[in-house]
Amino acid sequence: MTKRVITSIDVARLAGVSQSAVSRAFSTTASISPATREKVFKAAEALNYKPNRIPSIMLTGRSGMIGIIVGGLRNPLYGSALEQLSAGIREAGFQVLLVQVMDTVTLEMALDTLAGYRVDALITALAIGSEDTAAALSALNIPVICFNSALIGPGISSVRSNNFDSGRRVAALMQEWGVERPYWLAGPVVNAASRARRAGFLEGWGAKKLSVTELQGDDHYDSAFSAVSEALRAGHRPDGLFCSNDLMGCGALDALKDTGGMSCPEDVVVVGYDNIPQAAWHSYQLSSFDQRPDALVAASLDILARSLSAPDERLSETHVIEADLVLRRSTSRTLAP
Amino acid sequence: MTKRVITSIDVARLAGVSQSAVSRAFSTTASISPATREKVFKAAEALNYKPNRIPSIMLTGRSGMIGIIVGGLRNPLYGSALEQLSAGIREAGFQVLLVQVMDTVTLEMALDTLAGYRVDALITALAIGSEDTAAALSALNIPVICFNSALIGPGISSVRSNNFDSGRRVAALMQEWGVERPYWLAGPVVNAASRARRAGFLEGWGAKKLSVTELQGDDHYDSAFSAVSEALRAGHRPDGLFCSNDLMGCGALDALKDTGGMSCPEDVVVVGYDNIPQAAWHSYQLSSFDQRPDALVAASLDILARSLSAPDERLSETHVIEADLVLRRSTSRTLAP
Known part of the structure; x- marks a missing residue:
């Protein structure tokens, strides 16, 4: 053989x-x-x-590969978005070079690698987003699309959910529902989307001159269960809780029930973000913002196609996709009397 | 500029x-x-x-890329395994060319693509596994590692969980717990791991001369909720249920509670497979087999390293990793009287 x-x-x-x-x-x-x-x-x-394929890459300088940088795939939202992105990229005749990074140091190494393989374009799905990162991405001289983050620079486009508006919308709805003790459960500080959701929520309550109590999580279930349980044991009694994502929303619901003995939506209303499959599971029935990954992915692929056909223009666009609020049992409260 | x-x-x-x-x-x-x-x-x-990197790929015929073929990332187990695999591959100095396939037709196209990019080796994490697939993989003439499936052929190694033994083990445990009406909730027929778990479970009950009632799901939550709800409405009353994976285990638990008004573990014990994060969530507390993705990934990376250092040997090994049964509330039943 x-x-x-x-x-x-x-x-x-x-x-x-x-x-x-x-x-x-x-x-x-x-x-x-x-x-x-x-x-x-x-x-x-x-x-x-x-x-x-290699000789043709040598000749044309185009590899037919799109680099995708992800930070982690444990949130079901990202697994599902990556699945759709890579299917769309393949349909467009490209391959996916996947790079996983954990921090800004590995990000820099990743950029060198991707440049070395002459990827034709880059999609990042990272929460990380400093000005240095933007500069490094711009310097690659290939189209860059930031998926669900908000970097700006020549050749960099971004596609994201309207996080700020969603936060403000939750505040307005909670006011209609008669919430008087609003709480915010944050993701990690580096998460720009989480910061935008918080800012909108706080602004929405600021108009009412009601202050929001803030709890800190890390975007995962366990952190939410602990943070909410601890608050409840310290005597807190939220009647409205906005969680920066659904993994934390599920943890919060379990803590409210198991640690606080509270009923949802009777004692407290809870809203999450991402509309992951678990939000719809019967044990949770968590109201949540659907970021419409289909629309985020479609917008990303559209920018990608236009960027590749006119690389000299160094396209820099921002597409904000309006999230759909999916109401479920966790907020099925009639309007306040 | x-x-x-x-x-x-x-x-x-x-x-x-x-x-x-x-x-x-x-x-x-x-x-x-x-x-x-x-x-x-x-x-x-x-x-x-x-x-x-391209000129060196031309000269050496080695791209430094490892192809990974995945079938879907919506099961949290695969998101997490891909995260660990790609981190390990990167640490070993390689890059990941990710290809997503949905059926055997797209699989063949994927193999052509991967060969065209001269990937140095291939890891597949697909449930698909016919003899034709094995032949096509062998013909690539590069090391192939089947992650969690059981294909055999020259140059093909496989790393998987001991599915059959786990099924038999659940049957034995359920017998100790006094189960008399055992049920099996299957994944799709193409899923070889699911078929092996079923075979072990049925053999374990065959010795007792007790027949197992079989329900059909598709590896996702909704299919389990429907299948179990339908069975309950038709008068079925399982007192032991083994589910081919945890996503279905969670759906089954919700159906038993919401549709059947049954308490778990008092009326029925339930066991899943994969030990996904949701199995540990307070609303489920589902006993499950941890396939030890760390060990599966480590074994895969070990075979990869040895295959790449001696490509002429066309290594063909099978590594079976024993799954850990993690017992939780869904089976916390004392032994039968």
Whole structure:
């Protein structure tokens, strides 16, 4: 059994044609007679030859790969968005070079790597977002799309949910529902989307001259269960709680029930963000903002297509997708008397 | 503003050295004086030059990329495993080319693509697993690791959980707990792991001459909620239920409670598989098999390293990782009287 890779030379030999004819047979633009192409394809199949993409990357400087940078996939929202993004990228005829980064240091290394592989464009789905990051992304000189974050710079576009407005909307709704002791459960400080949701929520309550009590989580279930349980044991009694994401919303609901013995929505209304599958599970029925990953992904792919067809323009657009509030049992409270 | 990519020629010009000196400066093996390397690095930094990986792929036929084929990322287990796999691959100095496939047709296209990019090895995390698939994977002539499936062939290794034994173990435990009406909730028929869990469970009950009632799900929460609710409305009263995965286990628990008005573990014990974070959430507390993704990933990376260092051996190994049964409230029943 042979271990070496089958090359176009082997195919040319078996087909009785030149090596250049093999290359042309596998190109969609080169000219070649149907009979010769047929001979090449037969030989290629017999040898199980796979055309090599690398020489064409050398010649064109375009790899046909889109780099995707993700920070973590444990939140079901990101798993699902990555699934849709990579399906869309593949449909557009590109491949996905996936890089996972944990902090700004590994981000810089990742950028070097992606540049080394000559990725044609980059999609980042990171919460990280400083001005330094934006500068480093711009310097790559390829189209960059920030998925669900808000970096700005030449060649950088961003597609995100209307986090601030959503926060303000929750405040207004809670006021209609008669909430008087509003609470906010935050994600990590580095999470820009979480900060925007908070700012909108606080502004919405500021108009009412009611202050919001703030709890700190880390975007995961356990942190929410602990933070809310601790607050309840310290005597807090929220009657409205806005959680920066649904993983924390589920943890908060369990803490309110198990630690606080509180009923939801009778004693307290809870709203989350992301509309992950678990929000709809019968044990939670958590009202939540659906960021419409389909729309976020579609907008990203649209910018990608336009950026790639006109790289000199260094496209820099911001698309804000309005989130849908999906109301469930956790807020099924009739309007205040 | 320049839009073109900075090349080694630009760096050579600014540093006042030859283009070959630039290549040698960025190679870890080539010989070059420290002073020249310093000059090159300074010029490279000034120009924001990223060394091109493509020429070296041309020369060596090795891309430094590992292809990962996934079928879907909505199950939190796969998001978490992909996160760990890609971190490990990166630590080993490789990049991840991610391909998402939905069926055997897209799988064949994916294999052509991956071969075209000259990936050095391939990890598949697919439930799909026919003999044709195995043949196509073998024909790639690169190391292939099947993550959590059981394909066999030259150059193909597999790393998976001991699904059959786990199924038998659940049957034995349920017998100790006094279960008399055992139920099995299956994943889709194409899921080989699900079939193995079922086979073990049925064999375990066969010895007792008790037959198992089988329900059909599709690995997701909603399918389990529907299948179990329907069975309950048709008069079924399981006192032991083994679910092929945790997403379905959570759906089953909600159906038993909400549709059947049954208490768990008093009326019925439930066991799942995967030990996803949701299994530990307070509303579920589902007993489950932890497949130890750390161990699965570590075994995969170990095979990968050995395969890459001796490609001529066409390594073909099977590693079965024993799953840990994590007992929680859903089975906290004292032994039968």
